Amino acid sequence: MGKLSVDILNHEYNVHIGQHSYELFATEYADLLGSADRIAIIADEHVAKLHLPLLQEALQCTNREIIVKTVPTGESCKKPAVYIECQSFLLKNNFTRDSLIIAFGGGACGDLTGYVAATFMRGIRYIQCPTTILAHDSAVGGKTAINMPEGKNMVGSFHQPSAVLFQTDLFKTLPPRELRSGMAELLKHAFISDEEWTLELLSSPSFSQPSIEWLSTELLRGIAVKAKIVGEDEFEHSIRKYLNFGHTFGHSVEAACGFGGLSHGECVMIGMAYSLILSEQHGSVDEQLTNRFIDFSKTNGYLFEPIHEYSFDLFLSYMEKDKKASFGKLNFVLLDGIGRPYVKELEREQCEEAFNQLRLRA
Ligand SMILES: NC(=O)c1ccc[n+]([C@@H]2O[C@H](COP(=O)([O-])OP(=O)(O)OC[C@H]3O[C@@H](n4cnc5c(N)ncnc54)[C@H](O)[C@@H]3O)[C@@H](O)[C@H]2O)c1
Ligand SMILES: O=C(O)C(=O)C[C@@H](O)[C@H](O)[C@H](O)COP(=O)(O)O
Numbered sequence: 001m002g003k004l005s006v007d008i009l010n011h012e013y014n015v016h017i018g019q020h021s022y023e024l025f026a027t028e029y030a031d032l033l034g035s036a037d038r039i040a041i042i043a044d045e046h047v048a049k050l051h052l053p054l055l056q057e058a059l060q061c062t063n064r065e066i067i068v069k070t071v072p073t074g075e076s077c078k079k080p081a082v083y084i085e086c087q088s089f090l091l092k093n094n095f096t097r098d099s100l101i102i103a104f105g106g107g108a109c110g111d112l113t114g115y116v117a118a119t120f121m122r123g124i125r126y127i128q129c130p131t132t133i134l135a136h137d138s139a140v141g142g143k144t145a146i147n148m149p150e151g152k153n154m155v156g157s158f159h160q161p162s163a164v165l166f167q168t169d170l171f172k173t174l175p176p177r178e179l180r181s182g183m184a185e186l187l188k189h190a191f192i193s194d195e196e197w198t199l200e201l202l203s204s205p206s207f208s209q210p211s212i213e214w215l216s217t218e219l220l221r222g223i224a225v226k227a228k229i230v231g232e233d234e235f236e237h238s239i240r241k242y243l244n245f246g247h248t249f250g251h252s253v254e255a256a257c258g259f260g261g262l263s264h265g266e267c268v269m270i271g272m273a274y275s276l277i278l279s280e281q282h283g284s285v286d287e288q289l290t291n292r293f294i295d296f297s298k299t300n301g302y303l304f305e306p307i308h309e310y311s312f313d314l315f316l317s318y319m320e321k322d323k324k325a326s327f328g329k330l331n332f333v334l335l336d337g338i339g340r341p342y343v344k345e346l347e348r349e350q351c352e353e354a355f356n357q358l359r360l361r362a
């Protein structure tokens, strides 16, 4: 079983990736569970249908009643109405400041549950039990949020989990599209940290058909990149912005598609292509790398339709609400070569020029 510790000041916790991670509820996490007066699972309804008995069985060691709240599947749970429903559910069930919540699902359910935990009675503990590949990113680092019609993750907080447990067998039911989505964030972790690893991923047959063993190793590698950054800059004052590579444009594609049209990872893949073009123009990235990345994306089933379907002005209207924007200026994470991210302020015309390039090349 793989294990990695996230060392954030006053919030140290472990991430476990393995076939039998949930066995740790009876050992390493027995005290944590035992110290909670009430425990609830907030579960993605689709994941609950597939896998909830497995989690419930593993939690039998607590000899406690563990109540379950299912929420709409995927991105549709990151809505204010669902958030309020969860808070009412906890209140009706007499949850207190000593209670604990377990998030069971992908990044969407994890983000929602984290935000519920962050704000219920001003903050209670929660455990992430993520079920997607993408969640190697979302379950670690404590960013929690829900969406607003105006944009992605517009309401949220930083609230670190008490533990993160991946039971890798659950990946076996992931549809190919969710696999693709998760691999995009893995590539992001590679792009912002390590040239050799990035090029390895861009030519690896395992990228589209990963074995559980390969995935476990690669996800730990991605988590290590994230944990190091978050350990140094929990609240995104500086280097944590690098984890947003591909997201300024990616989030605007998600919003334009109505949240859920394309998955988060699929949109980040488009966003990374856009950032690579911006990096050709304002940083130091070779045109050949961008072309290779676009070809790779297409060969692996990532879609670029939205950029041909919607106008630049629509994307811009969402990008202007990006959390990195400051004093009305857009800030992008660009690369001064693979592994060397930096933040650059750009003008509208520069963004439009890159958008037109992307349309021509993708
Ligand atoms: N907090 C962060 O730092 C952070 C980082 C990256 C992404 N995110 C957020 O994460 C979300 C995306 O997460 P995601 O890609 O995990 O998608 P998701 O949570 O939307 O899940 C996608 C789909 O996969 C299904 N699913 C989940 N696990 C499954 C399994 N084991 N077998 C079969 N189906 C399964 C779900 O039911 C859902 O329909 C976005 O909202 C994004 O903004 C947050
Ligand atoms: O952990 C971070 O920091 C990230 O930016 C990780 C991203 O992959 C993730 O999608 C995050 O939710 C985006 O954050 P936002 O602040 O741009 O909403």
Ligand SMILES: [Zn+2]
Pocket: 137, 185, 247, 264, 268
């Ligand atoms: Zn992301």
